[in-house]
Amino acid sequence: MADEQNPEGSAAPPPAPKPAAPKPAPAAHAAPPKPPAVMVTTPWESDITQLLKDRFGAEITEFSTYLAQNFLVAKPETVIPILETLKLELDFDYLVDVTAVDYPKRAERFDVVYILYSYARNERMRVKTMIPDGYSPATAVTVHLAANWLEREVFDMFGIQFAGHPNMRRILLPEEWQGYPLRKDYGILQQDEGWVRENLGIESGQ
Amino acid sequence: MPEATFLDATELVINMGPQHPSTHGVLRVILKLDGEKVNGTECVIGYLHRGVEKIGENRTYQQFAPYVDRMDYVAAVSNGLGYCLAIEKLLNVEAPPRAQAVRVILTELNRIASHLLWLGTHALDIGAITPVFYCLREREEVLKIFENYCGARLTTHAFRIGGLQYEPYDGFEEEVKKFCDWFIPKVDEYEELLTNNRIWVGRLKGVGILSADECKEYGVTGPVLRAAGVAFDLRKAQPYSGYEQYDFEIPTAENGDTYDRYTVRMEEMRQSTRILRQAVDRIPSGPIMGKVPKVVKPPVGEAYVSIEAPKGELGYFIVSDNSTQPYRMRVRPPSFVNLQALDRMVRGGLVADVVAIIGTLDIVLGEVDR
Numbered sequence: 045m046a047d048e049q050n051p052e053g054s055a056a057p058p059p060a061p062k063p064a065a066p067k068p069a070p071a072a073h074a075a076p077p078k079p080p081a082v083m084v085t086t087p088w089e090s091d092i093t094q095l096l097k098d099r100f101g102a103e104i105t106e107f108s109t110y111l112a113q114n115f116l117v118a119k120p121e122t123v124i125p126i127l128e129t130l131k132l133e134l135d136f137d138y139l140v141d142v143t144a145v146d147y148p149k150r151a152e153r154f155d156v157v158y159i160l161y162s163y164a165r166n167e168r169m170r171v172k173t174m175i176p177d178g179y180s181p182a183t184a185v186t187v188h189l190a191a192n193w194l195e196r197e198v199f200d201m202f203g204i205q206f207a208g209h210p211n212m213r214r215i216l217l218p219e220e221w222q223g224y225p226l227r228k229d230y231g232i233l234q235q236d237e238g239w240v241r242e243n244l245g246i247e248s249g250q
Numbered sequence: 251m252p253e254a255t256f257l258d259a260t261e262l263v264i265n266m267g268p269q270h271p272s273t274h275g276v277l278r279v280i281l282k283l284d285g286e287k288v289n290g291t292e293c294v295i296g297y298l299h300r301g302v303e304k305i306g307e308n309r310t311y312q313q314f315a316p317y318v319d320r321m322d323y324v325a326a327v328s329n330g331l332g333y334c335l336a337i338e339k340l341l342n343v344e345a346p347p348r349a350q351a352v353r354v355i356l357t358e359l360n361r362i363a364s365h366l367l368w369l370g371t372h373a374l375d376i377g378a379i380t381p382v383f384y385c386l387r388e389r390e391e392v393l394k395i396f397e398n399y400c401g402a403r404l405t406t407h408a409f410r411i412g413g414l415q416y417e418p419y420d421g422f423e424e425e426v427k428k429f430c431d432w433f434i435p436k437v438d439e440y441e442e443l444l445t446n447n448r449i450w451v452g453r454l455k456g457v458g459i460l461s462a463d464e465c466k467e468y469g470v471t472g473p474v475l476r477a478a479g480v481a482f483d484l485r486k487a488q489p490y491s492g493y494e495q496y497d498f499e500i501p502t503a504e505n506g507d508t509y510d511r512y513t514v515r516m517e518e519m520r521q522s523t524r525i526l527r528q529a530v531d532r533i534p535s536g537p538i539m540g541k542v543p544k545v546v547k548p549p550v551g552e553a554y555v556s557i558e559a560p561k562g563e564l565g566y567f568i569v570s571d572n573s574t575q576p577y578r579m580r581v582r583p584p585s586f587v588n589l590q591a592l593d594r595m596v597r598g599g600l601v602a603d604v605v606a607i608i609g610t611l612d613i614v615l616g617e618v619d620r
Binding site: 081082083084110111113137138139140141143145146157159163166168170188189190192193194197201214215216217218225226230232 | 295296299301303304305307308339340342466467468469480482487488549550551552553554556563565567569572577578580582586587589590619620
């Protein structure tokens with residue numbers, strides 16, 4: 045149910061908690077305040093954001109902090125230049141993780157998340173971008189070699205093809221496997237029955 | 251001139267694993283060889299893939315906690331700690347000090363157990379049979395403490411979101427102290443067997459060098475990174491669970507070869523013992539469980555929390571949609587990322603060194619494949 049509410053709504057200006065429906069008079073016994081349906085972030089400002097703002101301007105749509113963790117949201121085409129700038133000029137030289145989150149009901153279906161760490165600053169940040177199904181974001185292998193297997197795993201699990209990746213094949217599942225298990229429309233019991241029958245010689249893996 | 255025969259081909263492709271004792275599980279490495287020299291490798295992984303991240307999305311937060319133990323099954327306690335810390339971060343709660351101290355003790359014991367298993371099997375791969383018996387003997391004592399504490403030896407599920415399920419049993423502190431006193435001479439014994447052993451040094455020195463820059467480039471963490479000279483340990487860099495109260499050092503080395511990774515891990519066991527001694531002496535009194543509801547529903551949001559597991563940085567990236575189940579449960583496994591550097595490390599080396607290098611990376615396939 046909560047899937048429908050777009051848990052990731054923070055990129056757009058957060059909608060008012062109750063849209064302009066006929067306003068009920070504030071009840072005397074208000075129910076305990078409900079947790080808000082969007083991520084409650086605070087703006088993030090530092091020398092990093094200043095430099096990135098100067099460099100990329102409107103390409104970066106959001107600088108935020110949630111639970112004292114900083115992240116930025118950028119347009120997909122600029123992610124690689126941002127990673128490059130972060131690595132070369134701001135010392136974010138360790139790509140911790142690349143992963144994705146699926147929001148099937150959103151026009152831009154996937155979040156691709158890059159988690160970075162800087163040894164020199166002892167600081168962590170995330171770079172996020174939103175892409176529609178079928179879009180091929182550029183690979184980060186040109187900036188961080190660590191992205192190689194991490195992006196292959198994202199492809200394996202979500203079916204996001206990274207353009208320019210040296211070896212864009214499945215990594216954990218068998219190469220002939222059909223479907224992308226971590227998409228939300230892939231059921232927990234679902235599997236590639238054909239593959240299982242053919243290769244394992246059993247009717248079903250369940 | 252006769253036509254070219256297969257004898258003229260200089261390159262030979264062979265398969266190592268998945269059923270090979272030195273791959274420590276089901277890892278398949280395709281080796282491209284020129285005689286004894288390795289020209290390239292490709293890792294085939296996924297034999298143990300269970301879809302842990304998918305399972306996480308279909309279980310409640312508490313239900314998923316036992317599953318994380320089954321990723322790095324030789325360091326289950328560390329997995330559990332990282333998981334609990336991540337959920338606690340999302341809930342914005344902290345475990346009480348008493349729980350944190352007990353968590354540190356169990357996690358450090360588990361680090362010792364994990365390193366012991368590594369040392370034993372690594373030495374066995376290299377051809378030294380004796381250490382594995384000694385290491386498993388000492389590890390048994392750690393597992394006994396786990397068993398006394400929570401009833402399980404390997405997949406312990408020792409922690410709960412918000413704190414602990416069980417109070418430490420009577421005599422817990424004494425037993426840990428006794429273990430520390432008894433264990434340090436054992437480490438000296440291993441070192442006597444190996445550190446200056448000519449075969450050991452000959453097999454490990456200068457093998458599988460990974461420089462500090464390469465480590466950073468590949469995202470390699472843990473003892474492998476520290477052996478390359480980078481004093482990076484999340485327990486110091488971004489302390490959690492009260493690690494800032496304890497006095498310990500980050501062992502490092504310079505060359506980043508297999509021998510250095512051995513010395514770093516040996517020293518880490520000593521440092522863990524040091525933390526253990528301090529921690530058992532000052533377990534605060536108080537509750538062991540924080541204010542966490544029976545059904546956990548973190549507010550909408552996301553967080554990445556990582557800890558220093560025995561193998562490197564273990565991270566959880568969790569997206570919550572304010573329901574009882576995580577919307578996305580991403581595990582950043584140290585073994586998976588470290589294994590990526592294998593190709594770089596074995597290239598140009600000898601076939602026999604591949605075995606040494608897989609051992610020194612200290613991977614657990616349950617965590618690589620998830």
